[in-house]
Amino acid sequence: MRFSFWFYLCKSVTVLFIVFFCLLIFLAEGFWKNLLIDIALSIILTVCFIGMVMAFVMLFRPLKMKCPFCNEYGEVGGDKAEGIYMICDNCGKIKGTGFFKTKLSCTNEDDAQ
Secondary structure, three states: OEHHHHHHHHHHHHHHHHHHHHHHHHOOOOHHHHHHHHHHHHHHHHHHHHHHHHHHHHHHOOOEEEOOOOOOEEEEEEEOOOEEEEEEOOOEEEEEEOHHHOEEEEEOHHHHO
């Protein structure tokens, strides 16, 4: 799986969850509200299940994904401060930057020295 796909999927599901939640507050009970709940839950549960499987894999070995810049495999990680990031041998650390960290950028440590 490409790192950019997972990165943007997580970002978009977060926004969708907020939008669905706001719509659920204002919609009246009925068919459309139930349909919206079903769609939102199926999308969120699917992404959460995939994330759970990937976290389980990370317990036993490093999770590898394809780099969006050079198509080489690198280790994926994450923390509270930086969110999801990837360490690529060629490109360096790939993480979200910019407004709401929505743009992927690579920082090669070799260029900084």
